[in-house]
Amino acid sequence: MLFHVRMDVQLPADLDPGERDALLAREKAYSQELQLDGRWPHLWRIAGEYANISIFDVASNDELHELLSGLPLFPHMRIHVTPLAHHPSDIHD
Amino acid sequence: MLFHVRMDVQLPADLDPGERDALLAREKAYSQELQLDGRWPHLWRIAGEYANISIFDVASNDELHELLSGLPLFPHMRIHVTPLAHHPSDIHD
Amino acid sequence: MLFHVRMDVQLPADLDPGERDALLAREKAYSQELQLDGRWPHLWRIAGEYANISIFDVASNDELHELLSGLPLFPHMRIHVTPLAHHPSDIHD
Amino acid sequence: MLFHVRMDVQLPADLDPGERDALLAREKAYSQELQLDGRWPHLWRIAGEYANISIFDVASNDELHELLSGLPLFPHMRIHVTPLAHHPSDIHD
Amino acid sequence: MLFHVRMDVQLPADLDPGERDALLAREKAYSQELQLDGRWPHLWRIAGEYANISIFDVASNDELHELLSGLPLFPHMRIHVTPLAHHPSDIHD
Amino acid sequence: MLFHVRMDVQLPADLDPGERDALLAREKAYSQELQLDGRWPHLWRIAGEYANISIFDVASNDELHELLSGLPLFPHMRIHVTPLAHHPSDIHD
Amino acid sequence: MLFHVRMDVQLPADLDPGERDALLAREKAYSQELQLDGRWPHLWRIAGEYANISIFDVASNDELHELLSGLPLFPHMRIHVTPLAHHPSDIHD
Amino acid sequence: MLFHVRMDVQLPADLDPGERDALLAREKAYSQELQLDGRWPHLWRIAGEYANISIFDVASNDELHELLSGLPLFPHMRIHVTPLAHHPSDIHD
Amino acid sequence: MLFHVRMDVQLPADLDPGERDALLAREKAYSQELQLDGRWPHLWRIAGEYANISIFDVASNDELHELLSGLPLFPHMRIHVTPLAHHPSDIHD
């Protein structure tokens, strides 16, 4: 089941550079693990913004929330979820 | 080069049912042709709305506009385009 | 799986009163069938508005879209869906 | 009498972790007490957000405000209330 | 129990003048009946707009919706309700 | 001459509790003085929010601004004023 | 007493050209009468828009509403009023 | 003196095709005349929308309004003007 | 050439009172100098808000930006400019 997710990042201005690097490294590892297991099939940067548009493929709303609220950057992001359905003109399936 | 496109459809209330069916059939054929040639790789319905979220893969802004303004439903849609870039955490090259 | 759905109704000003009554009767029957089979567990009127807030309980986004787009009033409504997850303080399992 | 309430939480970035845990524990206890006595019948997490949608069942606007302004997280939330009425298609009395 | 209600009127451009006068006369009579029985204690015009701000005093959300949806102008208005509570600095008990 | 005023309060997170209490006491005294002399005839809490809706009765825009800008909480509030006029259906002269 | 008024005009697409000219002539005459008697001291076009920004000088909110609602274009305009007060840095009085 | 202008076109759904073609031809001729005389130095289509972003170079606000309100499509466009100034980092004088 | 300018002031909460007074004194002097030389012909307080609406009379967009960006409060204000043109119903030349 697919969900469209937009994430806008806003890091605190006074974040320690070392902490910041560690935080971003954890975010990257977390994200890549989910991409590899197939639950985060698409991840795009919005050109010009510190934000991304992602597609998640999960079994339920609860699983989606668990994944998103587990993001290391979760406390520093504004997230908006849009549930997606099959489009009648889609040539897949 | 990828673009995120949201399209919201608003058909005129007094559209003749026959015209409406013909219009939607042309839209479907047009869309599937672009999906087949690889320029419209993703097409999803937004659950509960007469709207879609799509990903286009084109060589330029001009090509994107030519494709979108050629949609049979173009006069009846509100369209918003967001340019996408590679995300540094994306596991696909 | 629960979804929060807000529906705002806007009937055409020139709708024939007979058609209007028939349309609303079909909407009511459709809604009550879904309430009875458990997929539309809550339906509330927003005080002062021709709008409702509903909770749907379905197996997938696709099922949700099928139910909503099948509403007799669908062409005359603006609908917004919010996916719901379990809250950690909720006393119901 | 039912009210729809959306609460968006925004904790201060520099909140002491111990204070934070104590605050969230008080919020949970407060919420569960109201759920148990029947005045907070529904509590859902919005998937992907630090926010909830709740239904309150109280005797008056004053009682609702007393309950909401007493929430331990009240100073850290943006709250919006929508009064609900019986819907004519609702199958429950 | 008090509610703050804002109503914005938008009459159809092609409304027959005779129908319009009859409609407005019914609205006025309806409004004055509710003012006289104490359930619509305040009614103000917003300067420069075809809109009003009103205070209603009713026993429940259901009663409020019954009154508002019974307004002759209801199909031609956008209405927004805000529930009011006692203010701790209010000098009236 | 009546004005509708909405005030949303946002106290600084790091306000000293003693200062806060003193500030709120001054606000209450100031508000009650204006209520008693008839220039602030209505003051309501918006249910669920740290905000109020008020009606002021003053001789001019200048007098209104003098009263509002003199509020002890003025630096911590977002205020919006709407001028009110007599409504033709109002039963009070 | 001064008020800032923004008016956005939206004429019906199917307005008869003769009626339109007569309507605009009445609007101009009405406006110039009020400018001459000093109650509409400033009237500016917003560059690029069918809209104006005006300053009115009237004795009360009621007088302002009477003037604005009497505009021949009133049914075809969206109007927003902002009450103005003396600015402490203003060099006039 | 430069101005940034965004124009969104909304043609009436029932516009006669012949009238529509004539109108668009007049718009094109008008636009190209202004481009040739240097007062409309840039004209871009917004990808995916029936809208443009333009730069105008005129001597005054009045001249700008005269040019824009003279556009054959003016009654069918929503226009927004932003005045531009020299940027201190601009390498052109 | 006239411009409509709205300025909303937001002083930092922790501004030193002495610095604040000096800053406001410089703002007042700067403003009055421009009023006296005729380039800032109108300055009004928005009733109830720490904001003003002003009319500037300058030779160009560049001059306007130079004046506004030179305001001592410029770093603490949100400013929005609207270019004004002659209105055809204006009785002044």
Added chain:
Amino acid sequence: MLFHVRMDVQLPADLDPGERDALLAREKAYSQELQLDGRWPHLWRIAGEYANISIFDVASNDELHELLSGLPLFPHMRIHVTPLAHHPSDIHD
């Protein structure tokens, strides 16, 4: 390929003046380098605001994002990108 970019700057209130000057000098140098190599052909100040409107000419969305995210002021700006296409009335090929 052209992109319209709006950038709104918001420097931290407590930025050290020396750091601020160095940061702005780096921003200017970076911007002028891109103007000189032709990838940032237009840069305008929005009159009255600490903001600019720019046109970028790049080969791809990725190149655009690389340029924008490399701006020394990037962490202190809100940026919005609009992709531009050729306009059919544009007199330049």
